[in-house]
Amino acid sequence: MGLNIAFFGSSLVSSYWNGAATYYRGLIRALNLLGHRVTFYEPDAYDRQQHRDMKPPRWARVVVYPATRAGVYRALEGAQGADLVVKASGVGVFDELLEQEVLALKRPGNQVVFWDVDAPATLQRLRENPSDPFRVLVPRYDMILTYGGGDPIVAAYTKIGARGCVPIYNALDPSTHHPVRAEDRLRADLSFLGNRLPDRERRVEEFFFEVARRLGARRFILAGAGWDDKSRGANITYLGHLGTRDHNAFNCSSLAVLNVSRSSMAENGFSPATRVFEAAGAGACVITDSWDGVECFFEPGNEILVAASGAEVAAILDRLTPAEALQVGRSALARVKREHTYAHRARQFETIFGAARGKS
CATH class of the missing domain: 3.40.50.2000 (Glycogen Phosphorylase B;)
Structure with a gap:
């Protein structure tokens, strides 16, 4: 009962x-x-x-x-x-x-x-x-x-x-987060979705904004509430708050999707963000900052790409091919549906x- x-x-x-x-x-x-x-x-x-x-x-x-x-x-x-x-x-x-x-x-x-x-x-x-x-x-x-x-x-x-x-x-809820057709308005080399919070902003600065400055010819998309007055380069498109109905297209339209943990979550480890499972459920190639326990959820290098710094994110993105991104996303989707x-x-x-x- x-x-x-x-x-x-x-x-x-x-x-x-x-x-x-x-x-x-x-x-x-x-x-x-x-x-x-x-x-x-x-x-x-x-x-x-x-x-x-x-x-x-x-x-x-x-x-x-x-x-x-x-x-x-x-x-x-x-x-x-x-x-x-x-x-x-x-x-x-x-x-x-x-x-x-x-x-x-x-x-x-x-x-x-x-x-x-x-x-x-x-x-x-x-x-x-x-x-x-x-x-x-x-x-x-x-x-x-x-x-x-x-x-x-x-x-x-x-x-x-x-x-x-x-x-x-x-x-992952496969009934709500799943692969969909890419949308031109959301196409980018790297996308990040997260609200602006004091416990996260320094790490977003390093893992996202600094990467965009390093790779000036690449296109970046930022979504989430609170970033309106944040200084950003011309290669970053800011979407503001993004409702959940657009999350699948967001995750399916970029070469890679970035996860940046809040500082307290990274320090404690074993704290995969919701966005990681959402993106994996859409078959996206996820690049995540490094935190203890990531290997308990996804296999680094095969099902998720892990970076210890903004410089490593830039290096991964610089060498990442569409074929490799597709394979990582497919592997992540299979793992999350099987176990998570x-x-x-x-x-x-x-x-x-x-x-x-x-x-x-």
């Missing part, structure tokens, strides 16, 4: 300033296919409802609540009786209140889980503020789930009292939850 899951997150219906949207959509859709029922509670905040890029899905019930304390409590009231309550990190509105109050929904026979979609940031917050109220709440959750981080993140959460901590990594779909992650989720119920 499927679970009734109440999920408090940033947004399911809008990817606007919401990098976790694809992760939520892929996983929740896959859980629904396994017979679970998800109600996703999201605040009306950050203009996301004005930038929806999907209709309310059939595979989840979406409840949008006012971004007020009263709105939070009404949403919590609606979640009473759920078999599983999930509080995701980075809701963006009244996170501390939700971290505390979802635990009041705990009752015999159900589980309350904290799902950290940015564990490096959460753990840094706790290091910088030992009196952060979330620290004493961690042991009260039945489980801490993360969407990346590997052993360093698991060890850090265990140290502060987590009953269990398990990564459920990003993945949200169907795989949903089955992992069921295994974890079953084990957690056995301990309750």
